[in-house]
Amino acid sequence: MAKKRRQIPIPILEPIEVGSESPRLEVRRTPKLYIGGAFPRSESGRTDQLALKHGDLANVARASRKDMREAVRVARAASDSWGSKGAMVRGQILYRVAELMEGRAAQFEADLIAHGRGRRAAAAEVSAAIDRVVWFAGWPDKIPAVLGGTNPVASSHFVFTIPEPTGVVAIIAPESSALLGLVTRLSAVLAGGNVAVLLASESAPLPAVTLAETLAVSDVPGGVVNILTGRRAELIPHLVRHADVDGYDLWGCPDALMIEAEQGAAEHVARVARRPHGSEDHEDAFDGERGERIDALSAFLEMKTVWHPIGS
Amino acid sequence: MATGRRPRSGSTTASLLTGSAGSSPAATPAPSALSASSPWSYAPAPESRDVAQIRSRYGLFIDGKERAPSGGEVTITYNPATEEPLAEIAKGTPEDADRAIEAASRAYRKVWSRLHPRERAKYLYRISRILQERSREFAVTETLDSGKPIRESRDVDVPLAAAHFWYYAGWADKLAYAVPGRRPESHGVVGQVIPWNFPLLMLAWKIAPALAAGNTVVLKPASTTPLTALLFADVCRQAGLPDGVVNIITGPGSTGMAIVTDPRVAKVAFTGSTSVGVTIAKGIAGQGKGLTLELGGKAANIVFEDAALDQAVEGVINGIFFNQGEVCCAGSRLLVQESIAEEFLARLRNRMSTLRVGDPMDKNTDVGAINSRAQMETIGELVASGVSEGAEIWQPACDLPTRGWFFRPTLFTNVAQSHRIAREEIFGPVLATITFRTVAEAIEKANNTAYGLSAGIWTEKGSRILHVANALKAGVVWANTFNRFDPTSPFGGYKESGYGREGGLQGLHAYLRSS
Numbered sequence: 001m002a003k004k005r006r007q008i009p010i011p012i013l014e015p016i017e018v019g020s021e022s023p024r025l026e027v028r029r030t031p032k033l034y035i036g037g038a039f040p041r042s043e044s045g046r047t048d049q050l051a052l053k054h055g056d057l058a059n060v061a062r063a064s065r066k067d068m069r070e071a072v073r074v075a076r077a078a079s080d081s082w083g084s085k086g087a088m089v090r091g092q093i094l095y096r097v098a099e100l101m102e103g104r105a106a107q108f109e110a111d112l113i114a115h116g117r118g119r120r121a122a123a124a125e126v127s128a129a130i131d132r133v134v135w136f137a138g139w140p141d142k143i144p145a146v147l148g149g150t151n152p153v154a155s156s157h158f159v160f161t162i163p164e165p166t167g168v169v170a171i172i173a174p175e176s177s178a179l180l181g182l183v184t185r186l187s188a189v190l191a192g193g194n195v196a197v198l199l200a201s202e203s204a205p206l207p208a209v210t211l212a213e214t215l216a217v218s219d220v221p222g223g224v225v226n227i228l229t230g231r232r233a234e235l236i237p238h239l240v241r242h243a244d245v246d247g248y249d250l251w252g253c254p255d256a257l258m259i260e261a262e263q264g265a266a267e268h269v270a271r272v273a274r275r276p277h278g279s280e281d282h283e284d285a286f287d288g289e290r291g292e293r294i295d296a297l298s299a300f301l302e303m304k305t306v307w308h309p310i311g312s
Numbered sequence: 313m314a315t316g317r318r319p320r321s322g323s324t325t326a327s328l329l330t331g332s333a334g335s336s337p338a339a340t341p342a343p344s345a346l347s348a349s350s351p352w353s354y355a356p357a358p359e360s361r362d363v364a365q366i367r368s369r370y371g372l373f374i375d376g377k378e379r380a381p382s383g384g385e386v387t388i389t390y391n392p393a394t395e396e397p398l399a400e401i402a403k404g405t406p407e408d409a410d411r412a413i414e415a416a417s418r419a420y421r422k423v424w425s426r427l428h429p430r431e432r433a434k435y436l437y438r439i440s441r442i443l444q445e446r447s448r449e450f451a452v453t454e455t456l457d458s459g460k461p462i463r464e465s466r467d468v469d470v471p472l473a474a475a476h477f478w479y480y481a482g483w484a485d486k487l488a489y490a491v492p493g494r495r496p497e498s499h500g501v502v503g504q505v506i507p508w509n510f511p512l513l514m515l516a517w518k519i520a521p522a523l524a525a526g527n528t529v530v531l532k533p534a535s536t537t538p539l540t541a542l543l544f545a546d547v548c549r550q551a552g553l554p555d556g557v558v559n560i561i562t563g564p565g566s567t568g569m570a571i572v573t574d575p576r577v578a579k580v581a582f583t584g585s586t587s588v589g590v591t592i593a594k595g596i597a598g599q600g601k602g603l604t605l606e607l608g609g610k611a612a613n614i615v616f617e618d619a620a621l622d623q624a625v626e627g628v629i630n631g632i633f634f635n636q637g638e639v640c641c642a643g644s645r646l647l648v649q650e651s652i653a654e655e656f657l658a659r660l661r662n663r664m665s666t667l668r669v670g671d672p673m674d675k676n677t678d679v680g681a682i683n684s685r686a687q688m689e690t691i692g693e694l695v696a697s698g699v700s701e702g703a704e705i706w707q708p709a710c711d712l713p714t715r716g717w718f719f720r721p722t723l724f725t726n727v728a729q730s731h732r733i734a735r736e737e738i739f740g741p742v743l744a745t746i747t748f749r750t751v752a753e754a755i756e757k758a759n760n761t762a763y764g765l766s767a768g769i770w771t772e773k774g775s776r777i778l779h780v781a782n783a784l785k786a787g788v789v790w791a792n793t794f795n796r797f798d799p800t801s802p803f804g805g806y807k808e809s810g811y812g813r814e815g816g817l818q819g820l821h822a823y824l825r826s827s
Contacts, residue, residue: 146492151816153798154475161802161816246807259598266593269586269605269808276825277600302764302806303813306781308791 031060031205033067033229034212036074037222042067048231050205052114060205063230065238068197071226072244075168075195078223083165083193087141093219094137094190100214101130101183108179111206115178117283128287129183135292136187143192147298156310163301165193166271167246170239172232172261174252178204180286182211185249186225188296194247197226199239201252205229233257240264247271247300252281273299354668357675359462364452366539369400372408372562373545375415376555381563382407389538392459392681393672393716401538404563406570409530412559413576416501416528419556424528425498427554429485436481436523438551443474443516446547450540454512455672457539459681459717460635462673465512472797473516476815479799480524483820487525490817494826498526499579499602502823505568505592506541507584508534508683509638509739514583515541517814519558520799525823527579530559530571536684538562569595577601579823583640585737586763586808604812604822606640606804608737609765612758613643613794614780616751617652619770623792625659628743631768631794633667633679633721637741638687640809641766643794645734646745647754653747657725664721665708679741682717691719691740698724698733703744729760737763751776755783764806768794787813 032039041047044064049057063071082090101108105126112122143163151159169189174181178201189196200208212227228235236257240248241264248265250258250272258274265272273296279285369386371378381402388397402408424432443450450473451466460469487496502522506514511533522529533541541560548558561567565588572580573595579602582592586607593603613631615624631643648656672680682688699705703724712718719740727734727744734744748754758767767786769777781789787805790796797803802813812822 147818149817151798151801153796153801155796155798157793157796159798159801161818166806262597263594266590266597269590269593269607269810271811274600302785302787303802303804303818304781304784304787304789305802306789306791307793307796307801308777309793 029209031058031209031229033061033063034216034225034227035067035071036226037216039212039216040067042230043070053116056114058114058206060229063228063235065235067228068235068239069242071197071228072168072170072242074223075197075226076244078221079167079195082195082221082224083167085193087143090140090191090193091137094133094140094187097215097218097220098130098133098137100218101126101133101211104210104214105130107210108207111210112179112204114206115204125180129180132180132184132286132291133187136191136297139191139294139297140193143297143301147301148303151305153307157307158310159305159307161303161305163192164304166300166302167194168244169194169196169247169249169300170242170245171196171198171249172236172252173198173200173208174281174285175201175203175254176281176283177286179207179211180291181252182208184286184291185251185296186211188294189249189300190220190225192297192301194300195224197239197245198228199232199235199252200227200229202230202232236261237264240270241267243268245270248273249296249299250274251296271299354676356671358671359452359455359673359675361452361456361673363449364456366399366453366456370402370538370542370562372402372404372412373542373548373558373560374408374412375419375559376549376553378545379408379411381405382411387535389457389536390684391456391716392683393713395715395717398456399539401562404532404561404567406567408563409561409567409570409574412530412561413501413503413571413574415556416530416559417576419554420498420500420528423554424523424557425526429487429526432523432526433481433484435551435553436477436484436520439547439553440474440477440481442547442550443470443477447471447474450512450543452673453543454540455680458508458511458537459672459683461677461680463675463677464635468797469510469513472799473512476513476516476520476799480520480820483521484524484526487824490820491824491826496525496824496826499823499825500527501577502527502529502579502581503571503574503577504529504531504581505572505584506531506533508537509635509640511537512540512544515544517583517819518581521814521820521823522581523557525820527823528557530561530577532561532563532568532571535562535564572596573599575599579603581812581822582606586810589810602822602825604804604814605810606812606814607765607808607810608763609640609642609805609809610645610735610737610761610763611641611643611766611768611786612645612647612761613768614647614754614758614770615649615652615656616754616769616771616773616776617649618772620772620792621652621656621659624770625656625663627768627770627792627794628660629663629667632743633741634795636679636682636719638683638739639795640737641788641795641803642739643766643768644738644743645758646743647748647757648745649754650747650749653745657723657745661706661708661723664723665710667708667710667721669710669718669721670713679721682719682740685717687739688717688719691738691742694733694736694738694740695722695742698727698731698742698744701728701731701733703727703731703733729757735761751780755780759783759785762808765804765809766790
């Protein structure tokens with residue numbers, strides 16, 4: 001019952017010589033948007049070419065108004081569960097982001113170098129950024145004690161005031177401080193229990209892209225942070241008029257767009273945080289104590305005061 | 313139980329809305345427990361107005377002196393209870409605002425910011441004491457000018473105003489404790505615009521923390537209620553407050569805009585309608601100013617089936633009829649659980665029938681006069697919309713004075729959440745009733761508004777209070793009480809009710825910036 005075997009001719013392959021002088025081709029990353037825990041390209045299909053150091057180019061996703069609306073929609077959906085998370089849990093989730101950033105320090109550094117930062121400055125900024133996230137990770141369970149309290153009213157009532165998150169906050173990230181400024185403003189908003197739609201630095205978006213990739217594998221639920229890259233002048237006028245955004249961090253808003261941005265926010269009584277008097281959009285604007293501030297945290301907190309009579 | 317209850321009237325809508333005497337909504341009104349023929353009627357108990365010396369004309373208060381308005385024009389402020397003119401008031405112009413800001417700016421640079429904080433504190437204590445000493449004069453003036461019952465101006469507005477100055481006086485030399493670890497600084501000149509519903513109290517809420525933090529002030533009172541602010545100017549003089557630290561500019565809204573948009577004004581505080589608040593916020597956009605807004609409200613007063621019903625009735629009455637309902641945090645939406653709605657509404661109608669509506673100067677009056685003819689028209693228009701949109705209206709039989717602007721306490725039932733009376737701030741004695749079945753439904757309906765200033769919860773179950781209070785999007789939640797205020801306790805809203813807080817440490821923060 002032996003089968004008849006057909007002879008198949010076996011081709012003989014020439015071995016390829018791998019020379020030591022031939023470099024491995026780098027696998028490049030596609031910089032994408034980060035919306036609802038996923039990494040879509042812009043629905044518009046648009047990208048902007050961004051010149052990097054050494055003549056490299058990146059095709060950065062150019063978010064559209066529709067991408068922005070989608071980001072606000074998923075942020076709103078994520079808002080309740082993030083805002084009602086226990087304070088300590090929120091702090092631990094933020095701390096975990098710092099842990100994961102530490103593991104990606106080399107990439108953050110490479111991003112900053114690609115955007116023109118010196119090697120030493122880039123390393124220092126990455127370290128400071130990680131430490132800044134840790135600084136904010138300690139805030140959630142201390143906010144009520146520092147900003148809220150019990151009120152000794154004259155009448156016979158027990159009265160307490162507790163800070164609560166405002167909801168959906170749109171962040172115009174600092175333009176120059178592409179990583180430290182970014183994590184400072186974002187961590188403040190998250191520590192307060194708010195969710196974010198963030199518009200990354202237009203000239204230096206890569207750290208925001210890497211941060212998105214870090215957040216995606218962290219314990220921050222999808223939708224809590226949404227990161228858009230693109231052209232600020234194109235997106236800001238519409239972002240500020242989106243009635244489902246409760247607050248705006250306009251720290252990084254270009255001066256030329258500031259009046260329009262604040263007017264748009266005013267139309268739906270949105271809360272606004274901005275650059276303090278005298279501070280400029282510099283690379284070092286968030287160094288040290290200048291960045292260890294809670295203005296972007298407290299700007300998006302609502303104080304709720306509850307009264308109850310005392311009686312027998 | 314429901315002695316005051318009457319069937320829905322068949323009379324014309326127009327007669328329901330004027331609110332004037334003789335236009336009772338019912339064809340045959342049930343006898344009121346308060347009618348003159350009743351053995352339970354109250355004898356008149358009028359407060360003497362002698363204590364208030366209202367002058368025939370008032371100027372502006374700039375740099376410690378009374379000044380005539382640059383345009384030479386005046387307006388008249390009326391007594392809402394009689395429609396009689398009380399005094400001629402200076403119509404301040406943008407030019408006057410400019411002078412006041414210049415004076416405030418100079419006072420800030422040369423005097424107030426250089427003063428030892430301990431001395432600043434003592435000025436505020438002085439002001440508080442003078443308000444207490446002259447409390448009756450302030451209460452009577454307030455009631456004559458605003459139409460609010462003397463009982464309220466005497467027991468609430470004036471004592472609370474004095475308490476606010478007392479509370480913030482103590483902060484003036486303890487600012488380092490207000491922002492631990494940071495260096496607190498004052499803003500400079502603060503521009504403030506206040507409404508007509510609590511003229512003196514809103515002045516105190518604005519001026520006391522501003523001065524304590526080291527700022528100087530230009531304040532514009534409401535056009536229809538300037539008198540207590542002008543009387544306060546006299547208190548500043550009596551306290552020896554340095555010239556220019558407080559400036560008071562009466563005038564129209566355009567003058568207020570001139571104040572807040574001036575580049576020398578570093579911080580703006582406004583209490584009033586959401587539409588004006590938005591206009592102000594847009595007007596100062598890009599100027600880098602601090603801004604706090606205390607705007608409108610449409611508070612839900614939620615009554616659960618296990619509530620102590622008579623206490624809840626009192627709370628609902630207080631919630632909507634305090635100050636004729638002209639309160640931004642008024643409990644203007646009654647959310648009552650379906651299982652008790654019928655009984656609760658019967659008790660509520662009964663209680664409404666015993667409300668004494670009339671002369672604000674009578675110490676027995678519960679509901680006084682509506683502040684202005686314009687406000688009467690606004691209330692009438694919204695009540696008419698309630699009727700035309702299909703809600704059921706009920707008003708108690710009560711005699712209203714023949715003169716003055718009075719509006720009958722009004723209860724709407726069968727109200728849909730889409731009705732204008734359930735969505736828009738009425739700022740009058742009008743209560744819209746909506747029912748619910750479950751706790752979740754109550755929360756959803758309570759939060760179904762663009763506003764978020766206040767809310768009320770009535771239940772005997774503690775865990776439910778905390779659960780509902782947690783879920784409500786409102787800046788002040790009163791549980792088993794309503795319309796309580798205290799200088800130590802922050803007040804202010806979520807959403808379109810504005811931002812920033814007044815009162816307490818949080819209220820002080822608005823007047824400080826830290827470096």
